[in-house]
Amino acid sequence: xxxxxxxxxxAALDEDFEIRADKKDVEEDFLLYDLNEWDDFSLEEAMKIKxxxxxxxxxxxxxxxxxxxxxxxRKCLAKGADRAIRVWDDAIEGSDSIVISRIxxxxxxxxxxxxxxxxxxxxxxAFSATGISTAAYLNxxxxxxxxxxxxxxxxxxxxxxxxxxxxxxxEVEINCPAVLTIQLGINKPRYASLxxxxxxxxxxxxxxxxxxxxLSAADVGAGSSMSRVRRMYIPAKGRxxxxxxxIAEQATKLIQIINEFKGA
Amino acid sequence: xxxxxxxxxxLFENFHPQAIHLxxxxxxxxxxxxxxxxxxxxxxxxxxxxxxxxxxxxxRFIDMVKTMATHRTLVRRxxxxxxxxxxxxxxxxxxxxxxxxxxxxxDIIEPLxxxxxxxxxxxxxxxxxxxxxxxxxxxxxxxxxxRRKWLHLPKLDYKRVDRQLGGADIDRxxxxxxxxxxxxxxxxxxxxxxxxxxxxxxxxxxxxxxWDYRIWSPVGALIAHxxxxxxxxxxxxxxxxxxLWWFHGLLSLTxxxxxxxxxxxxxxxxxxxxxFKDPLAGRRLPRVPDEQxxxxxxxxxxxxxxxxxxxxxxxxxxxxxxxxxxxxxxxPLSPRDVILSLRxxxxxxxNAKELPKEAELDIHGKDIGQVFMETLWSCRTCLACVxxxxxxxxxxxxxxxMRRNLVEAGEMDxxxxxxxxxxxxxxxxxxxxxxxxxxxxxxxPFRIKDARLEPVDFLWFVGDxxxxxxxNQKVTQGFARLMKxxxxxxxLLFEGELNAGNDVRRVGEEGLYEYLATANIQSLDxxxxxxxxxxxxxxxxxxxxxxxxxxxxYEIQHYSTVVKKLIEDGRLPLAKKLNxxxxxxxxxxxxxxxxxxxxPRDILKMLGCELVEMGRTKDNSFCCGAGGxxxxxxxxxxxxxxxxxxxxxAAVIEGLQIFVVSCPKDLTMFEDALxxxxxxxxxxxxxxxxxxxxCMEYDFPEKEIAEEKMVVETHSVI
Numbered sequence: 001x002x003x004x005x006x007x008x009x010x011a012a013l014d015e016d017f018e019i020r021a022d023k024k025d026v027e028e029d030f031l032l033y034d035l036n037e038w039d040d041f042s043l044e045e046a047m048k049i050k051x052x053x054x055x056x057x058x059x060x061x062x063x064x065x066x067x068x069x070x071x072x073x074r075k076c077l078a079k080g081a082d083r084a085i086r087v088w089d090d091a092i093e094g095s096d097s098i099v100i101s102r103i104x105x106x107x108x109x110x111x112x113x114x115x116x117x118x119x120x121x122x123x124x125x126a127f128s129a130t131g132i133s134t135a136a137y138l139n140x141x142x143x144x145x146x147x148x149x150x151x152x153x154x155x156x157x158x159x160x161x162x163x164x165x166x167x168x169x170x171e172v173e174i175n176c177p178a179v180l181t182i183q184l185g186i187n188k189p190r191y192a193s194l195x196x197x198x199x200x201x202x203x204x205x206x207x208x209x210x211x212x213x214x215l216s217a218a219d220v221g222a223g224s225s226m227s228r229v230r231r232m233y234i235p236a237k238g239r240x241x242x243x244x245x246x247i248a249e250q251a252t253k254l255i256q257i258i259n260e261f262k263g264a
Numbered sequence: 265x266x267x268x269x270x271x272x273x274x275l276f277e278n279f280h281p282q283a284i285h286l287x288x289x290x291x292x293x294x295x296x297x298x299x300x301x302x303x304x305x306x307x308x309x310x311x312x313x314x315x316x317x318x319x320x321x322x323x324r325f326i327d328m329v330k331t332m333a334t335h336r337t338l339v340r341r342x343x344x345x346x347x348x349x350x351x352x353x354x355x356x357x358x359x360x361x362x363x364x365x366x367x368x369x370x371d372i373i374e375p376l377x378x379x380x381x382x383x384x385x386x387x388x389x390x391x392x393x394x395x396x397x398x399x400x401x402x403x404x405x406x407x408x409x410x411r412r413k414w415l416h417l418p419k420l421d422y423k424r425v426d427r428q429l430g431g432a433d434i435d436r437x438x439x440x441x442x443x444x445x446x447x448x449x450x451x452x453x454x455x456x457x458x459x460x461x462x463x464x465x466x467x468x469x470x471x472x473x474x475w476d477y478r479i480w481s482p483v484g485a486l487i488a489h490x491x492x493x494x495x496x497x498x499x500x501x502x503x504x505x506x507x508l509w510w511f512h513g514l515l516s517l518t519x520x521x522x523x524x525x526x527x528x529x530x531x532x533x534x535x536x537x538x539x540f541k542d543p544l545a546g547r548r549l550p551r552v553p554d555e556q557x558x559x560x561x562x563x564x565x566x567x568x569x570x571x572x573x574x575x576x577x578x579x580x581x582x583x584x585x586x587x588x589x590x591x592x593x594x595x596p597l598s599p600r601d602v603i604l605s606l607r608x609x610x611x612x613x614x615n616a617k618e619l620p621k622e623a624e625l626d627i628h629g630k631d632i633g634q635v636f637m638e639t640l641w642s643c644r645t646c647l648a649c650v651x652x653x654x655x656x657x658x659x660x661x662x663x664x665x666m667r668r669n670l671v672e673a674g675e676m677d678x679x680x681x682x683x684x685x686x687x688x689x690x691x692x693x694x695x696x697x698x699x700x701x702x703x704x705x706x707x708x709p710f711r712i713k714d715a716r717l718e719p720v721d722f723l724w725f726v727g728d729x730x731x732x733x734x735x736n737q738k739v740t741q742g743f744a745r746l747m748k749x750x751x752x753x754x755x756l757l758f759e760g761e762l763n764a765g766n767d768v769r770r771v772g773e774e775g776l777y778e779y780l781a782t783a784n785i786q787s788l789d790x791x792x793x794x795x796x797x798x799x800x801x802x803x804x805x806x807x808x809x810x811x812x813x814x815x816x817x818y819e820i821q822h823y824s825t826v827v828k829k830l831i832e833d834g835r836l837p838l839a840k841k842l843n844x845x846x847x848x849x850x851x852x853x854x855x856x857x858x859x860x861x862x863x864p865r866d867i868l869k870m871l872g873c874e875l876v877e878m879g880r881t882k883d884n885s886f887c888c889g890a891g892g893x894x895x896x897x898x899x900x901x902x903x904x905x906x907x908x909x910x911x912x913x914a915a916v917i918e919g920l921q922i923f924v925v926s927c928p929k930d931l932t933m934f935e936d937a938l939x940x941x942x943x944x945x946x947x948x949x950x951x952x953x954x955x956x957x958x959c960m961e962y963d964f965p966e967k968e969i970a971e972e973k974m975v976v977e978t979h980s981v982i
């Protein structure tokens with residue numbers, strides 16, 4: 001039995017950040033990287049299955065990203081994942097979530113897992129698309145925003161509860177193998193001690209090139225994506241103004257402002 | 265004098281040879297049982313991990329003898345008990361030496377080379393000394409009995425605070441029975457010894473070489489006269505003597521046989537514990553070897569032999585429990601209970617011939633002898649217990665080792681977990697950007713050197729609380745002004761500084777500590793400076809005592825030492841005198857940890873303050889509750905916090921104006937506690953730096969002066 005957990009290293013903004021010169025992203029110096037919060041939960045869910053049985057269960061984490069991602073992968077290894085895979089090629093830079101999911105699907109085809117877990121979304125880009133499109137590429141059943149999972153090892157289906165709006169839950173039986181995107185709070189992720197992370201350095205992180213999974217530079221990157229970032233910016237803040245004076249004066253002033261706004 | 269050779273005691277006088285043989289048989293049996301018991305104990309200790317305390321044995325031995333001879337650690341904070349113990353100890357040692365001397369002559373020297381020395385004047389002085397020793401012994405024991413029976417000391421009731429929720433091992437009455445059995449058997453040995461002496465005198469009252477010298481055994485003589493007075497004949501006394509002799513002899517031999525199996529073993533274990541004492545216990549925590557798979561203590565065999573020995577040294581005196589801030593506010597922790605639990609666990613699992621299975625050796629959990637997680641997390645690593653333990657038990661290192669295991673298993677408060685992750689990510693516990701670490705310098709009217717770029721005399725290691733906490737930033741700026749005013753050449757690491765790691769290590773996150781310590785050491789090594797200075801006692805402790813283990817050996821001073829010297833040298837002229845009535849709270853990490861008791865007090869005196877000490881002061885200072893990472897763990901609602909307890913203590917001082925601290929965490933804890941404990945308006949909490957700052961006249965440019973006058977608030981309250 002094998003569970004593939006797709007994870008992402010997300011960026012958080014430091015104080016007083018600056019936008020990159022090409023205006024398409026934040027200057028790298030102002031970003032702090034860490035494992036996506038949702039991925040802590042999906043990995044924990046995989047670990048729970050692994051630890052609930054004596055049968056051999058291999059938990060493999062996979063991520064698409066440059067060298068720096070190894071740090072987050074080591075954290076996953078420290079928490080108990082058996083193996084980590086990192087796919088990278090400079091051509092991947094600029095890919096949208098659909099291209100990323102195509103890469104993940106190719107890895108999944110090679111690994112042949114019994115389940116694929118991903119986070120509902122990433123905290124930095126929040127497309128909520130990667131996991132689900134991976135299922136589309138694999139032509140597997142999928143369920144999004146999973147808040148509870150009952151899965152018996154080797155079973156052909158799993159019972160899940162999906163979180164809906166308004167505090168509702170939807171109970172779904174889903175055929176396996178399937179792709180599930182896991183919601184926060186489904187479990188209590190374990191703590192990865194720094195010693196654990198250090199010791200995980202001994203576990204392998206397999207570096208996979210595009211050619212290893214049957215893709216080429218032409219299949220990835222901004223050029224092959226269906227969406228592209230045009231610019232990133234901080235919107236001008238709105239201003240509030242107190243209008244003072246008698247009722248009549250206030251009304252006059254208000255009309256004046258409205259007219260100005262209309263461009264009259 | 266009669267023939268001196270006749271002035272002695274004839275051993276086994278009028279005994280049948282068979283009786284003597286029988287007595288020797290008992291003697292050998294007793295020694296055999298004793299040796300076997302010792303063997304089992306040593307086997308137990310050897311099942312622990314190695315410990316590096318074998319160095320400087322002679323030095324350690326001399327230290328131990330000094331401590332034992334002076335009873336220094338026993339009279340601390342409990343004079344009567346200490347002195348009574350001193351009498352028992354002295355009595356026992358002299359009587360032991362006396363008995364050994366007789367054995368030496370009777371069983372070894374005389375049979376071998378035919379020489380005798382136990383007669384005449386030597387014998388008489390010997391009798392007198394041993395009589396007084398026996399008197400001391402009995403006197404001490406009587407006081408101990410009185411203390412146990414009538415003083416009703418809470419520390420002696422053995423009520424378990426760590427098992428508030430119940431548990432199979434909540435009953436401690438066994439310990440009380442053992443205590444009384446010990447006292448009674450010991451005192452019976454002493455009393456029967458004297459009566460025996462008296463019966464012999466009466467029995468041999470016709471023999472001048474005995475009766476004429478009775479004054480040399482005054483207690484025996486007194487009892488002999490009483491016996492004669494009530495009508496004992498020599499024959500009657502002789503008969504009584506025989507029975508009493510066997511009773512006294514067998515009781516003594518049984519006592520010896522029981523030593524390794526009962527609390528009497530503290531004769532040896534306490535001495536050994538003192539001998540292997542680590543002067544830096546708790547101040548410098550042990551490293552985790554890189555090759556060790558799981559950090560910390562999970563099973564009883566993870567403890568070192570020295571830890572196991574410490575467990576056996578405990579005499580349940582309760583001084584640690586009395587000093588413990590967690591215990592004082594009703595947290596489920598008594599350092600004594602931790603030690604006793606582990607001891608019971610060790611005796612249960614490690615005394616058998618075969619070591620039980622790994623799973624049965626787990627010391628974490630809720631079963632008999634196991635230590636609760638809540639207990640371990642209640643500890644504030646303030647070292648109050650280690651400081652006062654009369655037999656040098658090192659509780660805190662054991663607690664931290666056990667926490668290391670909990671951290672590895674993720675068994676901790678969620679907020680603590682979050683903080684540790686934050687520290688890893690940002691290098692500080694506030695989760696602030698590294699860039700903001702030195703943002704407090706912006707408000708100063710002068711530039712502070714970047715020690716990474718130019719050499720400085722003093723490298724100022726600021727620490728998290730002093731850097732990021734808005735209230736403490738005011739103090740930090742105050743210290744910068746003092747340094748500038750005095751013309752000290754100093755600089756900072758700016759964003760190159762990370763959390764020093766002192767509390768991270770005491771939480772038990774050793775991996776994160778190693779990361780922080782090595783990163784800071786690297787930064788420090790890249791700078792040129794003569795000495796480090798800090799206003800943070802926590803950083804001070806770890807840089808001073810623990811960084812050397814990671815290759816960073818630096819001279820470091822707490823600001824109080826530096827400023828005291830600056831004032832004395834006239835480099836910080838005091839523009840005015842403060843007439844405040846103040847009390848001073850010793851921060852654990854400055855006082856107890858590093859013995860920095862005097863400099864802050866000297867400064868307060870130089871400032872003109874009237875210093876009134878609180879009841880718990882200096883080495884008995886009461887932790888604010890922030891230590892050991894507890895500042896990152898919310899205190900339970902509804903029970904008193906240690907800091908509030910402290911406020912209550914300070915409020916007793918009549919006319920107190922200022923509660924002075926010299927630690928950033930203290931300032932945070934006590935300003936909060938002042939409000940929540942209802943003493944707001946009665947007195948205020950101030951950093952020592954703020955008081956010094958108040959006495960300064962600065963000549964910095966105009967615009968900045970306004971900001972500095974936050975001390976003005978001080979006046980309005982007083």
